[in-house]
Amino acid sequence: MHLEITANCRTGKFTTLYGANMRFQGRNPDADATTDYLISDTDDNVVLDGSGASGYDYTLDQFKALCPNRVR
Secondary structure, three states: OOOOOOOOEOOOEEEEEOOOEEEEEOOOOOOOOOOOOEEEOOOOEOOOOOOOOOOOHHHHHHHHOOHHHHHH
């Protein structure tokens, strides 16, 4: 586990407590999607699907703590 998390609120790029490089992409435009926001893991080039296995909830919480004005 990393001892700090960082974010560029303007670009949406951030690093989680687990050292993953992520990118917050804003609201999910798909009305039928299982997630409210699009978050991609830039290391693995995948979009988190909202499942517990993807870590969507705690990843979104970390970004929200750093950039609360981007998540509404």
